[in-house]
Amino acid sequence: MSSSLTVSILGCYAAAPGAFKNPTSQVLNIRNHLFLIDCGEGTQVALRRNKIKFARIKHIFISHLHGDHFFGLMGVISTFSLLKRTTPLTIYGPVGIKEVCLLQLKLTQSFTSYPLYFKELDSKEPERIYEDDLVTVTTIPLKHRIYANGYFFQEKTGDRKLDINAVLNLDIDKAYYNKIKQGGDATLEDGTVIPNKDLTFDPPKAKSYAYCSDTMYKPVIADQIKNATALYHESTFLDSHEHLCKPTGHSTAKHAASIAKEAKVDHLILGHYSTRYGDLNEFKEEALTIFPNVHLADDGEVFTF
Amino acid sequence: MSSSLTVSILGCYAAAPGAFKNPTSQVLNIRNHLFLIDCGEGTQVALRRNKIKFARIKHIFISHLHGDHFFGLMGVISTFSLLKRTTPLTIYGPVGIKEVCLLQLKLTQSFTSYPLYFKELDSKEPERIYEDDLVTVTTIPLKHRIYANGYFFQEKTGDRKLDINAVLNLDIDKAYYNKIKQGGDATLEDGTVIPNKDLTFDPPKAKSYAYCSDTMYKPVIADQIKNATALYHESTFLDSHEHLCKPTGHSTAKHAASIAKEAKVDHLILGHYSTRYGDLNEFKEEALTIFPNVHLADDGEVFTF
Secondary structure, X not given: XXXXXXXXXXXXXXXXXXXXXXXXXXXXXXXXEEEEEOOOOOHHHHHHHOOOOHHHEEEEEOOOOOHHHOOOHHHXXXXXXXXXXXXXXXXXXXXXXXXXXXXXXXXXXXXXXXXEEEEEXXXXXXXXXXXXXXXXXXXXXXXXXXXXXXXXXXXXXOOOEEOHHHHHHOOOOHHHHHHHHOOOOEEOOOOOEEOHHHOEEOOOOOOEEEEEOOOOOOOHHHHXXXXXXXXXXXXXXXXXXXXXXXHHOOOEHHHHHHHHHHHOOOEEEEEOEOOOOOOOHHHHHHHHOOOOOEEEOOOOOEEEO | OOOOOEEEEEEOEOOOOEOOEOEOEEEEEEOOEEEEEOOOOOHHHHHHHOOOOHHHEEEEEOOOOOHHHOOOHXXXXXXXXXXXXXXXXXXXXXXXXXXXXXXXXXXXXXXXXXXXXXXXXXXXXXXXXXXXXXXEXXXXXXXXXXXXXXXEEEEOOOOOEEOHXXXXXXXOOHHHHHHHHXXXXXXXXXXXXXXXXXXXXXXXXXXXXXXXXXXXXXOOHHHHOOOOOEEEEEOOEOHHHHHHHHXXXXXXHHHHHHHHHHHOOOEEEEEOEOOOOOOOHHHHHHHHOOOOOEEEOOOOOEEEO
């Protein structure tokens, strides 16, 4: 079974929000899961504007606790309650996120109408933090001014695809189909063993999405996200401001492209632009000098892979 | 000296923000002070949209810690820092506001670029919390689901106005003018005492602004804000939903108008509308049955008195 992976950009600008430049937040749809990634101020309004159903969001992944990735979280938590949600919500983020959310709920003397769970992160190594039958989520340790993680969302490889002509020609009983799809060989009534590769096709390539923001250029990220379908990598600066990367803990478009190239991903999405720049195309042009398949995130943009 | 008082409505809708309905925040300009009152999510963007200079805001008054009055505060605090502000900022609000703000600053490992002060409130009686040569600010204890205060902003009555013809005719030395403006009588060289009332006019009436949101109908408020120039009073509901006032801690348009009438204010501004209603004019019509001078707040509206 193949399904498309879509990324809806709710906001993709660095630092303070402007009237038409939202801070970071995006929604990944992978195997019909809606994962909300980061939650800058105004995220709940952007969700409405993008017509994303609140009730379908069951997991929120926060990269780090800088305001432009985080100050919209309490609004989302509260509004879900106002809507009398009952579906549980789990929030993944750095240690401290639970305290700050629960303190605010305590001060408002209001508790959520739904079960609210936190999974606090402090590991500096990649950590599998979510798994179900279809998808896994693993942290991508980043290098920023404060503790930060990206997230790697991966479809699980599905069953092998049955070569229906082959199994019919060999008159194999339907009872064995599941075993074959799971990789087993077939044994005919005369004892002949038919190897699995003659009965099946490879399953569709499992898709994956790597979210890396905010971070300095950290080459080892490429090893972890090899062959990802799409990489969202921050590119706060153009090469002309490369000297600002170290003090601020950010990357250039070329840094992002270098990770994409090294990881051999299919697509690179740039975002988290400093608002000092007028023309976003300069980010794309710089990245294209290193990696061929570059997309520019912008608020309201939806990418389908 | 007479000056106008202006109120810029940044947001005036109850509960969850929508794409075009901002939660509560407003800026009062009184004697050239810009006071930011409440700070729902998106306030910093609304400040920009309304072209209000961040640097001129030195005092923020938070009524209570429900999200729709408060979740934009951290964004404002942080953005002021990003802009490298150095002017001190003082925040007035319920006990707990300091802890939740400082915790978030601690988690981001960033401290403000400017001195940040908190004046935490817990009194159930009106309390003078700000005073300078021109203006005073006093809390207005409200009745809501959680601890909440409105704020009463009052110009100080200025000096009496010199009757320049009178003092010239009597050949009173300029050295005495200040004493006379402050209410003193004049003594002529022959010993005659000229009473102050013959030398001065009354100063212009001091203006004042009462902000009351969120609150149930609380008649005693009227005693405190007698003859105010303008009252902003929440009117979450129409009369048809009056039964919701008690469980939610809110008022109807008629409640607001009753306070305005009892206090004999000049102007009533309604706001904090539940988003369940389509036509705001219904609020005005209901209030007009009780009080004649009713204005409807709306996002972006500016009132000058």
